[in-house]
Amino acid sequence: MRARPESDQLAARALRPRVRPGRLTEIPDSKVGQLLAVLDRSGLPGQLEDILAGRPGPSGIRPRTVLAGLMLAVYYTGRATIADAWRVLHFGLRPTARAWLGIPEQAPATAREGIAASRRLYQGLDRITSALDPARCDRRRRLPQADANAHAAAWKDKAGRTAADRLQRLANDLVLTTVQLAQERGHLRAWRGDVGVDATAIPVMAKPDSEHSDSASVEITAGWHFSGGSDKGIFGYSATLLVAAHTRPPGPAGKTQGLVEYPQLCLGLVLDTPTVRTGPNAITLLRHLTELGLPTGTCAADRAYTGCAPANFQIPARRLGYRLALDYKAEDRGVQGSWQGAVLVDGSLACPHIPAALANATHRANDKAVRLRSDELNQAIAQREPYFLKLKQNADARGTIRLQCPAAGPSPSVNCPRRDRLRPHSPRTPGPPQAVIKLGDTRTRASHPAARPTIQLPENEWLAPKTKEELPSVCGASAISVPADAGGDLKTAKFRQDSRYLSSVWDRTYKPIRSHNEGINGRLKSAEMDIGSPKHRRAPGQVAQTLLIAIMISIGNLDILESWLFRSTGEHLTDIDDEPGYGPLSPACESQPRHNAGRHPPPTH
Template sequence: MARPARDETAARALRPRIRPGKITKIEDSKVGQLLTLLDHSGVPQQLEAMLQGRPGPAGVRPRTVLAGLLLAACFTGKATVAEAWRILHFRLEPRARTWLGIPHEPPATARESIAASRRLYRGFDRITTLLDPARCNRRSRLPLDIADAYADAWKVPSGKQAAERLQHLANQLVLSPVRLAQQRGYLRGWRGDVGVDATAIPVLADPDRERAGTASVEITAGWHHSAGADEGTFGYSASFVVAAHRRPAGEGTGKPLAYPQLCVGLVLDTPTVRTGRNAVTALTQLAELGLPAGTCAADRAYTGCAPENFQIPVRRLGYRLALDYKTENRGKQGSWRGALLVDGSLACPHMPTALAQAAQGAKDETVRIPSEELQQAVEERVPYFLKTKQSPDARGAIRLQCPAAGPSPSVNCARRDGLRPRKPRSPKPPPTVVNLADNRSRAAHPAARPTVQLPADEWLTLPPAEELPAVCGKSDITVPANAYGDRLVAKFRQDDHYLTAAWTASYKPIRSHNEGIHGRLKSGEIDIGNPKHRPAPGQVAQTLLVAILVTAGNLDILETWLYQRTGTHLTATDYTAAPTPRGPHTVRTESTGRPPPLPD
């Protein structure tokens, strides 16, 4: 029986609207490529395995829901269920509809459109309900005490485990284009340098209303304060890990080969919560791909983390650290086995006080554009820093030695010569004639090296080796990643000397790559900073939608890079190269959906 006309009119007002004149068909080849990439990420298979046995109607499969959202992100720049519905039911060819289980004919009436859209919404709702440790009403404000109870559910062990599973699944989506680029050899020129930074992800919901006693719809959101910004942004923080490279610091270092500067890690969380751990989560998942580990540059938000949450695990993953410091943390920072910790580097215990305190209390403006006096002091204190005797091992421990030791000492020290006098050569070599026109010959002469000023009573009587600091009495010292509980050394130590040319060549270019990926993903068609492009509420929904948008952004970066380098595009063979990942959260089960065949 035909429904009354007024009911049909009401249905048309409720359903997602179709924009006349903009229903263009999407080629089967592009749908097949994106669906193959999605299948190789392993996320649809894991979601369908976890949904087995749950009550309620099955609805639309997770594979179809995620494919619709990814298609919407690639072709419209929005990760909304409404755009996914329009694409799945009105813009696909019959062959692609078969791959996704979509009816061959689009909805003919308004009520059929409503039914199709609601099935898709239910399919997305099943995914978010599955991954949410404390599902609640996301459409109305809750009282503050009730909302706090739901928010606390994320902090208990079961909630942390659910959050880790969510972050792992989202990062698998982001890494799928990275795995594709790795398999095709496009990352051969990348040396493993990464930049870690957090950016604000605003939401449509308003913050809590203290006077009314009601919480925000986004119960786990908070205020993200960017560096230098007076006002915060209400929403979430997204920790990005971006592929970057250092700038050549000297002659002969070589220019890095070209590679696509992709986002190689993403974790979305409440602002100021688990800042360091979220970066480690992304770096750990990146390490599973077997890519090289270079320098990891991070701003002061990560320097301020507890060392067991960021610095120690990052070193154990094989990364070198390039850090910046707050004003109150510059200068002398601590000591280890008698060696001074000066601006993140261990130095001779008798480094001149003026050099050790050259950056003491320096403002940020002074550090960004150092004065000539500061630059000169930074260069003059380099010879006093300990020298690397052995690079970090698998546990992140490094061996350092006195700057006056070894075949190429950088300072003269009477204490070192008294404890371990250098054996004269036999027969005695003739006096060396120094070529004053040769910079290298002049620098190698002992007279050109600074001399360590020892205490006055030590020039006549040298104390026993056991009474001296370990850095002086032993041939070398070992500095483990955790520094045996010395939090200052574990927290502030870095591998390049602060404010030197080597540090500048590492820190500043990598940090600029972070800002570049933020600008690229927060502008243009794909704008993750626009909450209208991902309106679904809740941390689970926001995490998945941001991950889908970043995945689409990574594909755009890879396509653009390949076209600029070779004038070609990614083909179906490229998309079938990446294998399905296997990780700690991977559910090993038979695939519930066959990937589409290669387009003809």
């Protein structure tokens, strides 16, 4: 056999995994069992076994072992690399855990044995990514731009989207397993269903496409991610994340009463090309989350999601039962449209005769003016409130709500001559309040007609009053229905939200949820485990990056759960391994009594 060139031998020595004796840590079986329970419960190893069944070539190392090694590597080192997984599996496990994963009892004793063991892990990961990749290509070198474009196009056709959706589902199932465990143990009982959705940058080590040599990037489906307010892009992927959040209770700032206690977990992950499928990716996560039977509350999103086509984000989110809290660009603020005669002002429907000065108070206001609101703007926002339509019926199963005129009902907020003419007071409808009122009663004073603004009708309507049929529906009908899709009115479907924009309620809703998004990003991109560092997940390709990010986020959720439990009760997750869901749940263990599964599971091969 011909000897390998000296250059190849030197390259092989440079890439050879090395053991660092001073940093070897013996991992307890309880921690291995806990992570194996999460992995097995997600169903990811079993589904990968089914996908790989019948493929040519040797079966090699099992997907369960590869994924378990990566999970242990992330937990103990913060890095999702095969080199760290190799060190953990072969030099950090006890005999019992080795038997669970099919790892030889003796660690590699020579360099050749070490290289062979690491190569088996690399090949195991390569088989997984090859089976899940819609357009498998050589990730070790740059391709001509035309070839790369052809491979990237394969991700967009019908078969490619089916494979990509399957990949995202497998990865998200692993993340949601940690959420299910928290749900079953009652840790999320104080959570009301409020979520924040955001996309964060996932940079890669590969360089972008070259403009000079006509060669494409190794990451053929990557792109440029631009964070809000920045004109400098980051080459890589965008990770759409959901976070469990809550709104701030009303009351003076700084008070702690009414605060809720729950672990602020990441509730979902989708890794995709930046600026592509922004809205659909968020809806995919919301659908996966509703399958768990968790409550639905307010979904807060930044302007990237407000700018989506309504059919891609706003409409399906409302139909899933979520209320929306949105922000707007400068050119979208102020009057945005109308629906059945009502005027859409900053996402809320108002009386058609709301004063123009109030409706246009935020027209083309820049971000600085909105963040640091002047006294005049705050006063105009407060004066708008009586003119907004009142909620008569919450959203039904299709996301349709019922709104009524602000002058209607037992507690009108404005005086309207048109409403008084169309619906005069009857014995069942209380008439004007008595002339004598209690001036010391604040509520009584506020309900008096003199304390409410009066709608100013056009002059010609005083001379020739319009009939009920001639008036818009918001004035002629007792209430109007606003479907989730606004009957095809794109502007109403796109901009409508469930909180008065820039009001105190909106501040208590939108700002805390958005801060929770930033908090989960900071937690997952911390020094201990940084999903934003390409060196912590070196395997190239969208498939590998998706799986590695999912593993890192799952471990991040477990870390959040452990920290929250220790802070709240002083317990550890491994202290309560008798409860369902923990301990190795491999097929060989399912027939064993549950109380023994977490302590002495039989080996699986």
